[in-house]
Amino acid sequence: MQKDITIYQNKSAICRTFGIGRQTMYRYEAGIREQMEHGRYNEYAIIDNEINVGVFADYIKYRKLLKNKNARKYVPPFNLQKALAMVVPEEEE
Structure with missing residues (x-):
């Protein structure tokens, strides 16, 4: 994985x-x-041809539950900070 992720x-x-x-x-x-149509992600999840990395990570984690209309209600609300923390490495001191 890259060190400097945008x-x-x-x-x-x-x-x-x-x-x-x-x-x-x-x-x-x-x-x-x-x-995005269901309202989980806002209109800024995809801008032009670029995808928000946090949104992508969240979708990968919960995609199976999100596809099931009965299980969708058990998925925690989207939190961009937590999603980005899964992908962006913390700064080393």
Whole structure:
């Protein structure tokens, strides 16, 4: 994983950061857009062709529950700070 991660990344950078292929990334992007329609993520989750890294990490973690309409209610509310903490390494002193 990269040391200097930016909050928004294009699709190629997302693939490198998370170690996934392009087809998987496109499926996840479609899922994120679907969750934007459901109200889990706001309109800033995807800007132009760049995806928020925290949103992407959150979607990867909860995607199976989010796809199930009955299980969706058990997913904790989206918290950008916690999601980013999963991806962005802490500063070393």
